[in-house]
């Protein structure tokens with residue numbers, strides 16, 4: 001990688017918001033002047049932008065897209081349907097990030113939303129957020145709004161507008177990326193904040209990585225021998241993620257996961273590993289793309305294993321990990337004494353809100369409990385939110401238990417999410433344990 005590229009994408013920083021660039025100001029003009037050409041094919045219009053014909057912001061954005069495209073061998077830019085931009089919480093981007101965004105001018109060319117910010121935009125005082133933080137956070141949101149980005153701060157943008165199979169996107173929140181690729185069959189790389197913003201303002205992204213079919217084939221087979229359910233899917237992702245790294249796992253399961261269970265599996269795989277796409281045999285939409293020339297484990301071999309009945313039309317990667325479900329169950333059994341129970345990582349679905357109400361059985365909670373939800377999605381389910389609030393639970397919009405500084409005030413958090421289990425200790429300095437939604441609510445009512 002050339003020195004110049006390193007300068008642009010210096011230090012990807014892995015955070016719950018996806019890979020967020022450390023924001024480095026690109027000295028105006030210096031980069032283009034010192035750059036001796038690019039390898040991608042740009043159209044005349046794209047080249048005009050690249051050369052600054054549509055102003056310095058778009059030039060900067062195009063430089064980011066082209067630099068990434070060249071690094072990863074893209075031949076061209078492709079149009080995207082939407083963007084989801086990380087790098088929103090003042091807790092994670094600080095003043096340097098705010099300054100960088102504030103200096104930009106332009107308008108998003110595609111629908112674009114934001115990742116969760118550090119507070120509920122309207123109820124930040126009740127979260128114990130201090131005014132200085134709130135003002136800075138508000139400045140960040142306004143800076144994004146000025147760029148035509150909707151101040152909808154959620155890690156589940158697919159509850160707002162569901163991408164279609166095959167759509168190209170530029171999303172940056174790692175769990176949303178995993179969901180879009182795996183559950184919906186849309187195509188997005190795990191963008192950093194600036195590259196998602198660049199894609200939003202240009203309306204395009206470089207065609208590399210998971211935008212290309214060949215890169216979406218599974219690389220490792222994960223065999224889970226016993227049925228699992230609910231939060232155990234998040235725990236499974238937490239256990240398997242580090243073993244898979246940035247591979248593309250295909251799971252053979254003894255149980256059929258719901259959409260929420262897939263959401264939790266992907267979120268945990270993406271945070272404890274760097275997975276951006278997974279498949280589940282007989283469940284997710286792209287399992288049929290395996291090309292015969294890549295067949296590695298076929299029917300013959302599988303038939304020798306009583307407990308692994310796979311239809312003959314499937315061929316799976318030979319590299320294989322057998323999951324010890326005991327490790328998943330053990331993780332689920334270590335609860336300790338939480339002083340905060342936090343649900344909604346990723347932001348809760350309507351079904352998950354209903355599950356919480358069912359688990360409450362009309363009771364009031366006796367501990368601090370947060371449920372994190374996207375604002376627009378929650379407004380559609382206002383009756384459910386009211387019902388949950390009656391129990392004493394705090395339903396928070398726009399934010400979450402990881403990116404809000406308010407979470408740092410607790411000692412031990414109980415969650416129903418493998419992703420939160422991974423990030424709460426490192427991002428909030430708070431111990432964490434995982435249980436099912438029912439166990440979390442039981443703990444809250446104890």
Ligand code: F3S
Nearest residue numbers: 016155345346400402
């Ligand atoms: Fe969303 Fe925060 Fe979890 S951004 S995925 S609720 S860590």
